[in-house]
Amino acid sequence: MEEKLLTIAEAAEILGVSLDTLRRWDKNGKLVAIRKEGGVHRYYRQSDLDLFESDLIKIAFDWTIEESELPPMFYCENSAVFQTRLVKMQNAMMGFGLSENTLPLIIAVAGEIGNNSFDHNLGKWPDSLGIFFGFDVVKRQVVLADRGLGILSTLGRVRTELKTHTEAVKVAFTEIVSGRAPEERGNGLKFVRRVVAGNPVSLFFRSGDAELRLKKDNDELFITRSQVNTRGCFALIEY
Amino acid sequence: MRIELKKFGTTLISRQSGKEAFSAFQSSMSLIKQDEMVEVDFDGVITFSPSWGDEFLTPMLDKFGDRLVLFPTNNPSVKITVKLLEDINKRLFRIKA
Numbered sequence: 435m436e437e438k439l440l441t442i443a444e445a446a447e448i449l450g451v452s453l454d455t456l457r458r459w460d461k462n463g464k465l466v467a468i469r470k471e472g473g474v475h476r477y478y479r480q481s482d483l484d485l486f487e488s489d490l491i492k493i494a495f496d497w498t499i500e501e502s503e504l505p506p507m508f509y510c511e512n513s514a515v516f517q518t519r520l521v522k523m524q525n526a527m528m529g530f531g532l533s534e535n536t537l538p539l540i541i542a543v544a545g546e547i548g549n550n551s552f553d554h555n556l557g558k559w560p561d562s563l564g565i566f567f568g569f570d571v572v573k574r575q576v577v578l579a580d581r582g583l584g585i586l587s588t589l590g591r592v593r594t595e596l597k598t599h600t601e602a603v604k605v606a607f608t609e610i611v612s613g614r615a616p617e618e619r620g621n622g623l624k625f626v627r628r629v630v631a632g633n634p635v636s637l638f639f640r641s642g643d644a645e646l647r648l649k650k651d652n653d654e655l656f657i658t659r660s661q662v663n664t665r666g667c668f669a670l671i672e673y
Numbered sequence: 674m675r676i677e678l679k680k681f682g683t684t685l686i687s688r689q690s691g692k693e694a695f696s697a698f699q700s701s702m703s704l705i706k707q708d709e710m711v712e713v714d715f716d717g718v719i720t721f722s723p724s725w726g727d728e729f730l731t732p733m734l735d736k737f738g739d740r741l742v743l744f745p746t747n748n749p750s751v752k753i754t755v756k757l758l759e760d761i762n763k764r765l766f767r768i769k770a
Contacts (some may be wrong), residue, residue, distance in 0.1 A: 513687055513689060517684075517686060517687055517690070520684065520686060521684050524684060524719065524720065535749050537719070537720075538719055538720040538721070538748055538749060538750035539749055539750055539753075541684065541686070541719070541720040541750075542686065542720050542721065542722040542750040542754070545684075545686035545687065545720070545722050545724070546686075546722055546723065546724060549686065549687045549688065549722075549724050553688060553724075610760060610761050621723055621727070621757065621761055622722070622723055622724055624723075624757060625722070625723045625753060625754065625757050628753050628756075628757065629749075629753060633749070
């Protein structure tokens with residue numbers, strides 16, 4: 435049975451926002467409305483609103499742990515899709531009171547983490563290729579995740595002495611690694627650390643059983659071992 | 674020659690697009706005289722990242738050395754990226770006074 439469509443007024447009531455806000459979100463890609471063929475009115479599916487209000491962290495985490503089904507709105511199969519959605523996020527964030535100093539840093543940090551997933555795993559994805567990418571401009575969160583090889587496996591090719599996920603994550607965020615041929619990559623996570631160290635941005639990052647926390651305006655790395663061993667990488671940026 | 678990076682886009686993020694930009698710019702390189710300065714202008718760029726910068730600015734620095742000059746900017750994503758690229762390459766960029 436086809437799902438009943440909600441009018442923009444009904445959707446506004448459910449989400450507790452104004453009609454103008456929904457129109458703006460439709461325009462900037464934050465919550466895209468449906469239009470009937472040839473029509474101009476905006477409609478919404480209840481399931482899309484549920485997703486919109488859902489917990490980004492849980493959806494991403496479930497995907498990395500058990501390869502649960504990923505809603506298309508959060509899935510970037512390749513880096514071209516990711517770049518497009520990154521620009522949409524940039525446009526969406528512009529209307530939410532971010533300072534002109536913080537905005538480019540959030541986009542660049544998300545870009546480096548997401549592109550790392552593609553650069554490190556291209557042609558080597560163990561199962562699902564691509565990444566999870568979601569953002570919430572109200573909660574001020576950006577979530578990225580992949581089911582790739584993870585930091586230890588990829589960095590271990592050029593740093594064979596690395597044995598644990600915690601060692602690998604520490605090196606990835608602190609040491610400039612040169613001579614990574616044939617892989618042209620690296621050093622994006624050092625950028626992430628420098629941004630967090632001097633700005634109102636924080637990061638939670640997980641790869642394997644290593645969990646790293648970078649706190650805003652703080653140069654210190656907090657790395658711990660988790661009970662859970664996850665696939666690929668998971669990142670939560672808060673600002 | 675002055676290169677306005679905004680002509681490559683306002684969100685300069687990935688290695689792939691950095692490579693494409695450098696490749697596109699190579700056709701203009703023959704127009705640069707041997708003693709001519711090459712100036713890079715970040716005006717209009719919203720977001721800049723090390724991946725893009727490493728694919729564009731690093732080969733530019735290799736090719737032009739001290740003839741490559743970066744325009745100063747207040748954009749923090751540019752400033753942190755340029756400093757990181759200097760640390761990676763162990764070479765400083767010239768910044769226009």
